Amino acid sequence: xxxxxxxxxxxxxxxxxxxxxxxxxxxxxxxxxxxxxxxxxxxxxxxxxxxxxxxxxxxxxxxxxxxxxxxxxxxxxxxxxxxxxxxxxxxxxxxxxxxxxxxxxxxxxxxxxxxxxxxxxxxxxxxxxxxxxxxxxxxxxxxxxxxxxxxxxxxxxxxxxxxxxxxxxxxxxxxxxxxxxxxxxxxxxxxxxxxxxxxxxxxxxxxxxxxxxxxxxxxxxxxxxxxxxxxxxxxxxxxxxxxxxxx
Amino acid sequence: xxxxxxxxxxxxxxxxxxxxxxxxxxxxxxxxxxxxxxxxxxxxxxxxxxxxxxxxxxxxxxxxxxxxxxxxxxxxxxxxxxxxxxxxxxxxxxxxxxxxxxxxxxxxxxxxxxxxxxxxxxxxxxxxxxxxxxxxxxxxxxxxxxxxxxxxxxxxxxxxxxxxxxxxxxxxxxxxxxxxxxxxxxxxxxxxxxxxxxxxxxxxxxxxxxxxxxxxxxxxxxxxxxxxxxxxxxxxxxxxxxxxxxxxxxxxxxxxxxxxxxxxxxxxxxxxxxxxxxxxxxxxxxxxxxxxxxxxxxxxxxxxxxxxxxxxxxxxxxxxxxxxxxxxxxxxxxxxxxxxxxxxxxxxxxxxxxxxxxxxxxxxxxxxxxxxxxxxxxxxxxxxxxxxxxxxxxxxxxxxxxxxxxxxxxxxxxxxxxxxxxxxxxxxxxxxxxxxxxxxxxxxxxxxxxxxxxxxxxxxxxxxxxxxxxxxx
Numbered sequence: 001x002x003x004x005x006x007x008x009x010x011x012x013x014x015x016x017x018x019x020x021x022x023x024x025x026x027x028x029x030x031x032x033x034x035x036x037x038x039x040x041x042x043x044x045x046x047x048x049x050x051x052x053x054x055x056x057x058x059x060x061x062x063x064x065x066x067x068x069x070x071x072x073x074x075x076x077x078x079x080x081x082x083x084x085x086x087x088x089x090x091x092x093x094x095x096x097x098x099x100x101x102x103x104x105x106x107x108x109x110x111x112x113x114x115x116x117x118x119x120x121x122x123x124x125x126x127x128x129x130x131x132x133x134x135x136x137x138x139x140x141x142x143x144x145x146x147x148x149x150x151x152x153x154x155x156x157x158x159x160x161x162x163x164x165x166x167x168x169x170x171x172x173x174x175x176x177x178x179x180x181x182x183x184x185x186x187x188x189x190x191x192x193x194x195x196x197x198x199x200x201x202x203x204x205x206x207x208x209x210x211x212x213x214x215x216x217x218x219x220x221x222x223x224x225x226x227x228x229x230x231x232x233x234x235x236x237x238x239x240x241x242x243x244x245x246x247x
Numbered sequence: 248x249x250x251x252x253x254x255x256x257x258x259x260x261x262x263x264x265x266x267x268x269x270x271x272x273x274x275x276x277x278x279x280x281x282x283x284x285x286x287x288x289x290x291x292x293x294x295x296x297x298x299x300x301x302x303x304x305x306x307x308x309x310x311x312x313x314x315x316x317x318x319x320x321x322x323x324x325x326x327x328x329x330x331x332x333x334x335x336x337x338x339x340x341x342x343x344x345x346x347x348x349x350x351x352x353x354x355x356x357x358x359x360x361x362x363x364x365x366x367x368x369x370x371x372x373x374x375x376x377x378x379x380x381x382x383x384x385x386x387x388x389x390x391x392x393x394x395x396x397x398x399x400x401x402x403x404x405x406x407x408x409x410x411x412x413x414x415x416x417x418x419x420x421x422x423x424x425x426x427x428x429x430x431x432x433x434x435x436x437x438x439x440x441x442x443x444x445x446x447x448x449x450x451x452x453x454x455x456x457x458x459x460x461x462x463x464x465x466x467x468x469x470x471x472x473x474x475x476x477x478x479x480x481x482x483x484x485x486x487x488x489x490x491x492x493x494x495x496x497x498x499x500x501x502x503x504x505x506x507x508x509x510x511x512x513x514x515x516x517x518x519x520x521x522x523x524x525x526x527x528x529x530x531x532x533x534x535x536x537x538x539x540x541x542x543x544x545x546x547x548x549x550x551x552x553x554x555x556x557x558x559x560x561x562x563x564x565x566x567x568x569x570x571x572x573x574x575x576x577x578x579x580x581x582x583x584x585x586x587x588x589x590x591x592x593x594x595x596x597x598x599x600x601x602x603x604x605x606x607x608x609x610x611x612x613x614x615x616x617x618x619x620x621x622x623x624x625x626x627x628x629x630x631x632x633x634x635x636x637x638x639x640x641x642x643x644x645x646x647x648x649x650x651x652x653x654x655x656x657x658x659x660x661x662x663x664x665x666x667x668x669x670x671x672x673x674x675x676x677x678x679x680x681x682x683x684x685x686x687x688x689x690x691x692x693x694x695x696x697x698x699x700x701x702x703x704x705x706x707x708x709x710x711x712x713x714x715x716x717x718x719x720x
Contacts, residue, residue, distance in 0.1 A: 013494050
């Protein structure tokens with residue numbers, strides 16, 4: 001464990017900025033509650049995944065270069081409330097700039113400072129219990145890039161387990177993809193929808209009243225599916241449930 | 248051939264298919280993890296197996312020549328085939344030379360790849376598949392949809408109907424009974440065939456050994472009862488030594504079906520030279536390229552290390568939703584999406600590399616740790632670089648590159664697009680987008696086909712953050 005940092009940079013991700021600002025505010029509130037100063041580099045846009053997953057190398061590099069240059073000019077750990085964006089930056093950026101000897105060291109220096117939100121709480125700050133309380137039945141969706149990309153498995157679960165009155169539901173094939181897949185969701189809606197419907201059915205069978213994840217991409221996709229069905233199940237970023245009941 | 252999306256549309260609501268796939272893949276997945284977790288040093292063995300496979304690919308030409316020499320030393324007749332049609336010709340010539348009438352086959356993906364059965368039947372040969380799954384495929388005039396379990400797309404009830412119809416046996420959905428019907432039919436065939444054709448799971452360079460793994464014993468019969476045995480194998484099937492073969496055998500069946508070993512592991516060293524020998528009089532090995540060398544020279548060369556266990560299919564959410572046939576060719580699932588464009592050309596198969604959510608599940612289970620997602624991504628890049636793509640997509644992505652690298656422009660675009668989206672929304676949601684040609688929402692139409700679209704928040708996170716900072720000052 002490194003020394004507890006005083007201040008972090010928040011890379012809030014485009015989905016939080018555009019669609020789920022309240023999830024970003026929960027991240028800020030929790031970090032401040034833990035006595036950490038939060039700074040938000042205002043020039044940030046998107047890590048580049050939509051172009052990357054579609055095969056547009058040049059366009060991805062533009063977004064990636066911008067992100068690295070922006071973050072290079074800041075100091076301290078960089079906290080990212082998304083497994084997928086963390087995976088993109090920490091695993092794909094070095095491949096993207098392979099052979100670019102001038103820029104690659106800068107990329108690697110930024111990567112060393114990057115943490116997914118729950119990884120930062122548990123592995124860096126050593127926090128697994130915030131003293132939150134929430135009376136809810138929660139289906140936790142371990143997103144693919146978080147689990148299999150960044151290798152974060154236990155951190156979110158231990159944080160959820162320590163929320164008072166919260167029940168984590170058990171559902172089938174929990175660690176399977178929800179069918180989002182970034183641009184895949186719109187390019188192959190039938191397949192994406194079929195995977196999603198199965199996931200929603202399993203979640204419903206678990207009698208959960210909300211789906212919690214560390215990735216707003218998956219949740220935006222699931223929320224869209226739940227809304228179309230007229231379901232009352234809500235989606236929440238893990239920070240939003242961790243913040244519940246904090247003073 | 249129909250397009251990928253047309254094939255998907257045909258199966259996406261096929262409930263029977265979904266039931267069959269989810270039953271079988273769940274079983275295969277749980278057997279796989281149970282049996283791998285009981286293997287000591289599994290991670291190390293997987294690493295070593297990967298290295299052995301990649302070493303072969305690194306000097307494939309040398310290994311092939313050495314392998315050929317060992318085969319010849321063992322009395323095997325070696326043939327080289329550049330294309331699938333060349334391999335079919337070679338088989339036909341051997342059959343004609345020996346006046347063969349009936350050919351027995353054990354399960355082989357490579358013969359499916361080159362449509363060997365069709366070619367043989369056209370010349371008047373009687374071809375019988377002896378693997379139970381492939382036998383049912385043949386009876387139903389269907390195609391296999393999985394590397395390991397060819398009729399994974401059929402329920403047992405369906406199999407019962409097929410057997411009832413084609414073999415004139417009473418209908419049943421009882422698996423042991425169905426297997427017995429097939430066995431009774433196949434026994435007759437085994438006793439009067441004069442040529443056996445198999446694939447190869449591995450070819451061992453150091454000894455010139457062909458290794459076959461099967462579960463039903465049919466592989467043994469096909470390679471011993473007829474007087475001629477033809478092995479058809481892709482160039483990439485080599486392993487350097489018997490010790491390497493041991494590594495492969497430790498992980499292949501475990502990854503495929505969850506068995507420690509398949510029921511039969513057959514090692515073939517050539518024709519019999521004694522009167523009491525059970526080996527055939529002639530053994531032929533056909534080494535097939537059929538596009539493999541072009542994969543070898545590409546960014547996806549690693550895919551040639553695939554040992555065809557099928558584990559990546561069983562964990563793939565896309566495969567489980569659409570089954571094997573929708574992939575359009577013999578190799579389905581994540582590996583099929585790399586192998587098929589590699590063997591047959593990207594232009595015709597450019598939908599396949601996009602048929603993945605990039606969930607990394609394939610990567611996790613691959614016994615030789617092939618980086619399947621990375622290969623899919625590199626194919627996507629190649630498609631965007633070299634193939635024809637819609638102008639709208641190209642312009643959209645160009646715009647993405649410019650907007651995401653210019654924060655001020657990004658903020659302006661956010662304002663414009665969220666204003667537009669809020670105008671066409673109701674209660675914060677959009678159920679479908681207007682399809683006027685001048686409205687650039689082509690991409691989002693796909694989204695609303697199966698789910699509602701939530702419009703951007705009135706205030707962005709950064710707006711909220713800035714306000715909060717001001718109020719704290």
